[in-house]
Amino acid sequence: MAGIGFQLRKILVKDTYSSTLRAYLYAGMISSGPWALSIISVMIIGLLSLGYLIPSQEVGQFLVSVTYLMASSLIFTGGLQLFFTRYTSDRLFENQPQVILPNLLGILLLITLAASVFGFFILALFFGNTSIHYKIVMFSNFIVLCNLWIVIIFLSGMKAYNRILLTMLIGYSLMIAASFILSRWKIYGLLTSLLIGHAVLLFLFLAEILRSHPSQKLIAFDFLKRKKIFLSLIATGFLYNLGIWVDKFIFWFNPATSHEVIGPLRSSLVYDLPIFLAYLSIIPGMAVFLVKIETDFAEWYEKLFKAVRDGGTLSYIEQARDEMTLAVRQGLFSICKIQGVTIILLLLFAPAILDWLTISRYHLPLFYIDVVGVSIQVVFMALLNVFFYLDKRLIALKLCFLFVLLNTGLTILSHILGPTFFGYGFTLSLFICVLVGLYQLSRTLDQLIYHTFMLRKG
Structure with missing residues (x-):
């Protein structure tokens, strides 16, 4: 997190109301911008689609599908997020910024492969009664989100905060716009708009990382060396994200507090919205x-x-x-x-x-x-x-x-x-x-x- 620390101190040293406000706006954007804008965008898509473009039942299926995508991708990558944050911090401390980009591409490759295998088996085992189109967009969204959570680690180290904010606005505005254009395909169109928005964010953020962390090496797996692996961090990241979601899962899979929505996915009307x-x-x-x-x-x-x-x-x-x-x-x-x-x-x-x-x-x-x-x-x-x-x-x-x-x-x-x-x-x-x-x-x-x-x- 050193990058944003230096930048915030530089802003706060001016000691004015405007500089303080600017520092807090940057901090809010980096710490909660991606997921907050994601929640808001999905809610806007749901509210605007409801009763106008798509039947309420399919809007509900879309919102529940997004919730499960968020939960599963965060839990799946939670340990790696924490572990790779430590790896990146250590390399910066050692003044080796040139190794960061190839190792980022390395971990993204492994995550893509692991998430593909995991997603394929989950869809094959539990989503047999859903259409192939639904499986494809769910699978694609899961892969993109797993990669996006890793890339977001680097937002705090980038100094181009105006470009980061512009990137977020472009990604989520495109998501909302795409939902109108693709609404004729109902839930598949809405999930495709989600995929488009997050994919644009992923590749634009990757382009920004390429600018800020240049390297002559394309891909590396140095983070897999035994002395650089912290199993306690992997376990902590997994448990933290599991802890955040476990109460939701209990409400979702208790028949008394939930109902079926699509395939094996359930939701709890009494718990989810609040x-x-x-x-x-x-x-x-x-x-x-x-x-x-x-x-x-x-x-x-x-x-x-x-x-x-x-x-x-x-x-x-x-x-x-x-x-x-x-x-x-x-x-x-x-x-x-x-x-x-x-x-x-x-x-x-x-x-x-x-x-x-x-x-x-x-x-x-x-x-x-x-x-x-x-x-x-x-x-x-x-x-x-x-x-x-x-x-x-x-x-x-x-x-x-x-x-x-x-x-x-x-x-x-x-x-x-x-x-x-x-x-x-x-x-x-x-x-x-x-x-x-x-x-x-x-x-x-x-x-x-x-x-x-x-x-x-x-």
Whole structure:
């Protein structure tokens, strides 16, 4: 994430309202722009198509198909996203930027092959009663999304933020426009428009990476060398994404809370809309998270470990540790503050928002608890990011494993207790994980200097 850290510090050094706003806009765009714009675009396609271009049943099938594509591609590539982020960061630290591009193309090739095999068998085993056209567009979308999530890793390192924003607008505008042109083919047309939009994003982002990371070598697989593979990061990335989606899967495959939509895919009317609308509320918190972590905290982190490497005095090292600890606390407080304001605003305006979207107010109680849950998730992500900076991979892995267990168990318990408790499994699991994470972070920071000098692994 060093690229955006340098850029944000350069913007913030001007210390004006406009520079601060610009920094937060860039951070929001990088941290949540792709998936937020994707959700918004898909919702626009659904709302505009509903009752005008396509029967409501097929619009529902499209939205559910997109949801499963997002979930499956994120879980499938979650471990590789985290692992390749670490690989790229290490190569930048070693001042070897020329090896990044060929290894990116290498991992994209492996992901394409693995996703093709996985997608083929899933479609063959579970989608036997769907048409060949549906299978083809679902298969193609899955491959493109798996590659896109890896490429998006590099957005934070690019300095051409205006071009990144323009690329996003082009991709998602093209997606929406294509949905009108291809609507005559109903769900196949809508899924093809999704494919076009994400494919354009993928190749435009790849072109930007080619510009910013030139290399004379076409493809490489250095990331597969044993000393460069961090299995704990692969497991952490997989478990984190699984934890995010496991409560949705439980609602989808419980016959009491779901219904069949297309093929084996099911959806939950009572759960899906509130949780996905709630996720749009974390954009402010994500922007604050990225700015605070990548400026104040990252700056003192670099000073601390530079002093350690260069033989700085113990008093300076302790001062840098204290400043870094203060930066973490202030960053977490800022995230809580901005998400708290967001929660209050949504509590006030949620009825009007649901009315505007023609969504029943029956969803309000679940929407409220989901907004709290996704806000806590931003804090959880910030904690994990700090642990990754400090190379406390085992702690991050344990927290994500705990998240999967708690979200699974508490969501099942909420089904036993009844609809009044829906959503509490997701929110309580994150709340408990954040409390455990804060305790672990406090211990880690207190013992940081001892571990740095006395231990080789942590």
